Amino acid sequence: MPITKSNIPEKGKMLPPGVYCPVISLYKPTKTQEIDLDAMYKHCQYLVKGGLHGLVYQGTNGEAVLLSSSEKMDVLRTVRKAVTDLGLPEYPIVAGISGQSTNESIQLAKDATEAGASFGLLLPPSFWAKSVGEEALYGFYRDVADESPLPVVIYNFPGVTSGIDLNSDDLSTLASHPNIVAVKLTCGNVGKAVRLTSIFTPAQFSVYGGSSDFLFPTLEAGGVGCVTGLANVFPRSTARIYDLWVEGRKEEAMRLQEVVANAEWACKKSLALTKFGAGYFVGKKLALNDPKTFWPRRPYLPANGKMQEWTVEVMGVLVEEEDRISGKVCGRGVNGIKESLGGSPITEERPRAK
Known part of the structure; x- marks a missing residue:
């Protein structure tokens, strides 16, 4: 019996496909650890030059809950300037807009828009998890999406939300909202990805893996990319899996996936190790x-x-791979249009292997 496909309209502005880095926050070596904006600027440009297709700020790897509202805006302004200085003023910058209240999340979305973000990444509220039933959960996402100037990407990460885990039914329901455009599955559930991609096209609701150690399976399942902490350390290698897959060079993509999966094991242990590796x-x-x-x-x-x-030792397996891959800059265009400087454009609403 065939799967019933969704008939919801295509969204007006979709998160471009590819590999995104949830960028770490860098601090001055003082007791109060002020944000080091110069360091953030340098690291941002390094990641873009490494071929990543977009960047995420103030997510889990960015230690969002430890930053003030003004610090978040300062970082977003800094990195928007960094990509603009590279000649990429429309480069995708995703900002975490996760608050424990609806009002806070709406305000974070407005602040992020003012500071130059392109999309908002939103966790479910979780301070009192037993109070976040289905009605409250749906109401939260719909209310924020109604008022957010940014298209909303759902962030599903039970490890930081007291075990709250949006299932495929929840996500399918929320996907119908015109300003909810994608999901990041840091739950690592590829079966959930398959269920969603069997119903929605990427132009209706896009599916991203939450790390690069299962990027190849995510793409094979119909997803369009991933968001990976390892990209803070090895942007070229992580982005290259996606690029190879899109080019139809699946054996090469799978070989690189195997090395990346082993290196990313360090990131799974703790944020401290991701930051040390960087x-x-x-x-x-x-x-x-x-x-x-x-x-x-x-x-x-x-x-x-x-x-x-x-x-x-664990991350070191990628050093040779990273050094061998030539640098490039992705990000010319949004909404599924990618172009590397000096290379041919990748233009598809959803990546398809040749």
Whole structure:
């Protein structure tokens, strides 16, 4: 019996397909750890030059709950300037707009718009998880999406929302809202991705994996990309899986996927290890030589010596791959139109292997 396809209208502005980096926050090496905007500017341009298709700020990797509203806006203004200075004023910048109240999330969406964001990433409320029933959950997303100037991407990450896990029925219901355009599945549930892509086209509701260690399966299942913390450290390698898949070079994509999956294991352990890896492998390239720049913000602690050694070993499998891939800049155009400087454009509403 055939699956019933959705007949909801295509959305007006969709998150472009590809690999996105949930960018870490970088701090000055002081007791109060002020945001280091110069470091954020440098890191942003490094990631864009690495071929990533978009960036996410003030998500989980960005330590959003530890940043003030003014800090969030300062960062967004800084990175919008960084991409504009690269000649990419329309480069996709996704901003976390997750608050515990509807009012707070709406205000965060308005602030992010003013500061230069392109899309909003929204977790479900979770402060009192038992009170977030189906009616409250749907009402929250619909009310925020009604008033958000930004198209909303649902962020499903039960690990940071007291176990609240949006299932495929929840997501299918919310997908009908004209300003809810996609979902990031950090739950890692590929079956959920299959159920959603069997019903919706990417122009109706796009599906992204929550990390790059299952990017190839996500694409094969009908998804359009991923958001991966490992891209803070190895932007070229993570973006390359997607590019190879789109070009129809699936064997190469799968070979690289295997290496990336092993390197990303360090990111699964803790944010502190992701940040340490970025400092160790990228910091010197950007003249960011103080390890404290890459420490988590208090009260969270940096990785200890044993875990640092382990991270270098685990992530180190990608160093050769990263160095071998030539740099490029993605992001010329939005809504599914990608072009690398000096290369041919990738223009499809949903990536399809040749």
